[in-house]
Amino acid sequence: MAHHVRTDYGDSDPLFPSKAAMFWYAVLLAGLIAAPYMIESYYLSQLVFIMIYAIVGVALNILSGQAGQVSIGHAAFLAIGAYFTAVAQKHGVPLVLYLPLAGVFTGIAGYLVGLPALRLHGIYLAIATLAFAFIVEEIIARWESVTNGNEGLMLPPPSLFGLKLGTEGFYYLCLLVTVLVILAAINIIRSSTGRSFMAIRDSETAARSMGIDTARYKTTAFALSAGITGIAGALYAHKMSFISPEMFSLSVSIDFVMIIIIGGLVSLRGAVFGAIFMIMADPLLIILKDKVPLWSDALTHALYLPDSVTAAIQAGVLRVVNAPGLKSLIFGIIIIVFIIHEPMGLDGRWLRVKAYFKQFPLARQRAARPPRMFLKSERR
Amino acid sequence: MTFFDVKNLTVKFGGLTAVDNVSFGINEGEVFTIIGPNGAGKTTLFNLISRLYTPSAGQIIFRGEDVTRLSAQQIAGRGIARTFQNIELFESASTLQNLLVGRHRHSTTRAWQDILRTRKVRDEEVAHRRAAEEVMDVLRLQRYRDTTIGALPYGVRKVIEVARALCVGPTLLLLDEPSSGLNVEETNAMAEWILEINRRLRITVLMVEHDMSLVSRVSNRVLALNYGKMMALGTAAEVQGHPDVIAAYLGA
Numbered sequence: 001m002a003h004h005v006r007t008d009y010g011d012s013d014p015l016f017p018s019k020a021a022m023f024w025y026a027v028l029l030a031g032l033i034a035a036p037y038m039i040e041s042y043y044l045s046q047l048v049f050i051m052i053y054a055i056v057g058v059a060l061n062i063l064s065g066q067a068g069q070v071s072i073g074h075a076a077f078l079a080i081g082a083y084f085t086a087v088a089q090k091h092g093v094p095l096v097l098y099l100p101l102a103g104v105f106t107g108i109a110g111y112l113v114g115l116p117a118l119r120l121h122g123i124y125l126a127i128a129t130l131a132f133a134f135i136v137e138e139i140i141a142r143w144e145s146v147t148n149g150n151e152g153l154m155l156p157p158p159s160l161f162g163l164k165l166g167t168e169g170f171y172y173l174c175l176l177v178t179v180l181v182i183l184a185a186i187n188i189i190r191s192s193t194g195r196s197f198m199a200i201r202d203s204e205t206a207a208r209s210m211g212i213d214t215a216r217y218k219t220t221a222f223a224l225s226a227g228i229t230g231i232a233g234a235l236y237a238h239k240m241s242f243i244s245p246e247m248f249s250l251s252v253s254i255d256f257v258m259i260i261i262i263g264g265l266v267s268l269r270g271a272v273f274g275a276i277f278m279i280m281a282d283p284l285l286i287i288l289k290d291k292v293p294l295w296s297d298a299l300t301h302a303l304y305l306p307d308s309v310t311a312a313i314q315a316g317v318l319r320v321v322n323a324p325g326l327k328s329l330i331f332g333i334i335i336i337v338f339i340i341h342e343p344m345g346l347d348g349r350w351l352r353v354k355a356y357f358k359q360f361p362l363a364r365q366r367a368a369r370p371p372r373m374f375l376k377s378e379r380r
Numbered sequence: 381m382t383f384f385d386v387k388n389l390t391v392k393f394g395g396l397t398a399v400d401n402v403s404f405g406i407n408e409g410e411v412f413t414i415i416g417p418n419g420a421g422k423t424t425l426f427n428l429i430s431r432l433y434t435p436s437a438g439q440i441i442f443r444g445e446d447v448t449r450l451s452a453q454q455i456a457g458r459g460i461a462r463t464f465q466n467i468e469l470f471e472s473a474s475t476l477q478n479l480l481v482g483r484h485r486h487s488t489t490r491a492w493q494d495i496l497r498t499r500k501v502r503d504e505e506v507a508h509r510r511a512a513e514e515v516m517d518v519l520r521l522q523r524y525r526d527t528t529i530g531a532l533p534y535g536v537r538k539v540i541e542v543a544r545a546l547c548v549g550p551t552l553l554l555l556d557e558p559s560s561g562l563n564v565e566e567t568n569a570m571a572e573w574i575l576e577i578n579r580r581l582r583i584t585v586l587m588v589e590h591d592m593s594l595v596s597r598v599s600n601r602v603l604a605l606n607y608g609k610m611m612a613l614g615t616a617a618e619v620q621g622h623p624d625v626i627a628a629y630l631g632a
Contacts, residue, residue: 009509184495191494191501192480192487192508195473199481202470209430209468210548211456211485220491266472 013190015183032175036168048171048239050272050279051178055232057259057271058185063225064257065265066194068201069117069218070126073133074256077226079140079248080106081233086153086243087146095160099177102234103227110226114219133253141245152244155237174235181228185268188224197221258331262338264345273346285330289321382441383408383584384552389438391428398424400608401438406552411578411585413595415619416605417628422588423465425605426556429586430462431455442552457485461548463541465556465588471530475521475540478529479512482547486511515546518581519573535566542573546581553577555587559594567594574598592620604628 016022036044056074063069081102088098113132120128140147147153158165158173165173188194196217199207207214237243255278263274296317300310320326342348356363384406391399399421406412414422427433429440431452440448442458450458461482470478487508489501516522519539524532529540538558545553558574559567571594577583578598589595595602596616604611604625612622619625 009506009513013505187495187497188491191497191505192484192489193491193494195477195481196484198473198477199470199484202472203468205432206464206468206470207481208432208452209456209462209464210481210544211453212481213453224491 015186029179033172036171041167044167044171045239046279046283048174048235050275051174052232052235052239053256053259053275053278054272055178055181055235056229056256057263057275058181058268059225059228059232060256060260061265061268061271062185062188062197062228063221064260065267065270066189066201067197067218067221069221070122071129071222071225072126072250072253072257073113073129073131073136074225074229075248075250075252076133076136077106077110077229078233078236078252079136079243079245080109080226081230082237082243082248083140083147083153083233084230085234085237086155089155089158090153095158099231099234103231106230106233107223107227109230111219111223113226114222117218117222118215130250130253133248133250137245137248140248147245150245152242155241155243157241158238170238174239177231177235181231182268182272185228189268193217193220258335260345261335262345264347266344267347269350270345270347273350277346281331282327285327292321293317382406383410383443384586385439385441386425386429387439387441389425389428389440390436391424391433392436398608399428399435402605402608402610403438404603404610404613406584406586407600408584409578409582410600411574411587411598413599413602413616414586414588414605415590415592415595415602415625416611419607420605421608422605423556424608426462426554426588429455430460430554456548459549459551460554461545461550461552462554463538463545463556463558465560467534467537467541469529469537469541469544472528474526474528475516475524475532475543476509476512476526478540478544479515479547480508482544483508483511483549485548511549512547515543518546518576519543534561535563538562538566538570539573542570542577546577546583550583552584552586555585555589557588557590559589559591567591570594571597592616596620 016025032047035047039047056078059077060071060074063071084102084105085098088101089095093101113129116128117125141150143149158170160169160173163169189197196207196212199210199212200214200217200221204214240247259274259278260271261274262277263272264270293314297310297314300313305313338345344351382405385403386405387403389399389402390397402421402425404412414425416422424433428435431447431450431454435448438448439446442460445458447455447458447460470481473481487504489498489504493501513522516525519542521536521540521543524536524540529537532540538561542555542558545555555574558570562570574585574587575598578585585598587599599616601614602616602619603613604619604622606624606628611624611628612619614622
C-alpha cells in the first residue's frame with residue numbers, strides 16, 4: 001500500500017491525492033475529449049445529460065452534503081437558469097456573457113431562498129424549498145409576456161463568438177463547464193468557507209462558538225448551490241432547445257436529490273456517480289422492458305410448460321413491464337436499499353472496491369468498513 | 381481595569397431564575413473555577429458568557445468592552461473560546477479539520493477567493509495549518525491528525541475539543557467540565573494541560589468542574605454556585621471549608 005509522506009503544510013490538501021490519481025484523471029479527460037469521435041451520437045447526447053446532472057449533483061453536494069441544508073426545490077433553480085438563458089439569448093446577449101450571468105442571477109435567487117432557511121431546519125426547510133419550487137413553476141406558467149406560459153420557449157442553437165455550436169461544440173462547452181464547476185467545488189470544500197459549511201452541518205452551536213457567522217455561511221451555501229444549478233439550467237435549456245414549465249416539476253427536484261443519495265452525500269465523486277446512474281438507468285430500463293418478456297418467453301418454452309400456462313405467464317410479465325409508475329417503484333426500492341445498505345452511496349462502494357485491490361490479497365471485508373461511530377451520549 | 385467582569389448577571393427561563401444576580405471578576409493569568417451541585421446554573425452561566433443565551437439583566441465586561449449584547453460569533457472574535465460539557469466536535473471530520481475550523485476567526489478570505497484559490501488563500505491555509513500543528517504539538521495529538529472524530533474514544537475527543545478552542549487563539553478560555561467522563565489518568569493529564577495552557581501559553585482560564593482534586597490543583601480562585609446564586613468565593617480550600625458549600629453538597 002502506498003502512503004503519502006507530506007513534507008510541507010502547503011500540500012496538506014492537494015487537488016489530486018497522488019500522482020497516480022492525477023494520471024487517471026488525465027486519462028479520463030482525454031477519453032472525454034476524444035468521445036465525440038468514438039461513440040454514437042445517442043451516447044454523446046447521454047453524456048451531455050450526465051454532465052448537466054453532475055453539475056446539479058455538485059451543487060446539491062455543496063448545499064446538502066457539505067452544509068447540511070436540505071433542498072427539494074432545485075428544479076426551480078434549474079428553471080430560473082434555463083429561462084434566464086432563453087430570454088437573454090432572445091435579446092441578443094452573447095453566450096460568454098449570459099452563461100455566467102445565468103449563474104449569478106440564479107445565485108441571487110438562491111440567496112433570497114436562503115434567508116428563510118436561517119430559521120428553518122430539516123423537514124421544515126425541505127417543505128419551504130418545495131413551496132419555492134411550486135411558486136417558481138407557477139410564476140413561469142403565468143408570466144406569459146416573458147416566458148410564453150405553458151406553451152414554452154424555443155431556443156435557437158447556441159453560438160460562441162458568432163460560430164454556431166454544433167453537437168460536438170456544445171459537448172465540449174458542457175465538458176469545460178463541468179470541469180470548471182468541479183474544480184470550483186473542490187476549492188470551496190478545502191477552504192475556510194468549506195470548513196465552515198462542514199461545521200454548520202455537524203454542530204451549529206460549536207460553529208458559532210468558533211466565530212462562524214452561521215447566517216452568512218448558510219446563505220452563501222444556498223447562493224453557491226443555486227448559482228451552479230443555474231449554470232446547469234443554461235446548458236439544459238440549450239440541450240433541450242425547448243423549455244416549458246412542466247419540465248421543471250417536483251419529480252425533477254426529486255431526481256436531483258436521488259443523484260446525491262445514490263451517488264453518496266459526502267463526496268463530489270458521488271455526485272458524478274449519481275448523475276451517471278440517474279441518466280443511464282432510463283435507457284437501461286427501456287432495454288429491460290423489451291428484453292424481459294423475451295427472456296420469460298424463452299424460459300417458459302425451455303421448461304416445456306403447457307401453452308395455457310405460458311400464455312398466462314407472458315400476459316403477467318407484459319402487464320408488469322408495461323405497468324405505469326414501474327420506474328418510480330424501481331427507483332424507490334433502489335433508494336431504500338441504498339439508504340439501508342450503502343448510506344455512503346456508490347462512492348462508498350467505489351472506495352471499498354479500491355481498498356480491496358490496494359490491500360490484495362490481504363483485504364478483509366471488515367477492514368474497508370467505516371470505523372464504528374460512538375454515539376454522543378455513550379460515555380458521560 | 382479588570383480583565384473579565386461579570387456584573388449582576390441574571391437570566392430567567394419562565395418562572396425559573398437559573399442565574400441570579402451573579403457578580404465576579406477574573407484577573408489576567410488566573411485559573412478561575414465555578415463549582416456547584418447539579419442544576420446550580422454553572423453551564424447556564426457559561427452559555428451566557430459565550431452568548432449562546434441572552435441575559436435578562438446584568439453586564440459582561442471583557443477587557444473594558446461591554447460584550448453583553450454581542451453575538452456568539454463576535455464573542456469568539458474577541459478571543460473568548462470555549463469547550464462543551466458533552467463535546468460538540470464536528471464528528472464526520474478529521475482532527476485536523478476540526479482544529480482548522482477553530483482558526484476561522486483568523487481567516488480573511490471571501491468565498492470567491494476560496495473558489496479561485498488565490499495566492500492569499502494558499503498562504504493563509506499554510507498559516508492555519510502551522511498554527512493547528514503547534515497546538516497538536518502541545519497537546520500530543522499528532523497521531524490523531526487524520527482520524528475522523530467519530531472513530532476516536534471519548535477521552536481523546538475531550539482533549540481535541542480543548543485543542544480546537546486553543547486554535548481560536550483565545551486570551552480567555554472557557555472549559556465546561558474538562559474532566560467529565562475521563563478516567564483517573566486522563567484527568568491527571570487534563571490537569572497538567574490546563575496548567576500548561578495557563579502558564580506556558582499565558583491564557584486565562586475560566587472553568588466549570590466537579591472533580592475537587594482537579595479544582596484544588598489548578599485553580600487560583602473558586603466560586604461556588606447553588607440555585608443560581610453565589611454561595612462562596614475564594615481559594616479552593618476556603619470555598620471547600622465554607623459551611624454553605626458543605627451544606628449544599630451534603631444536603632444538610
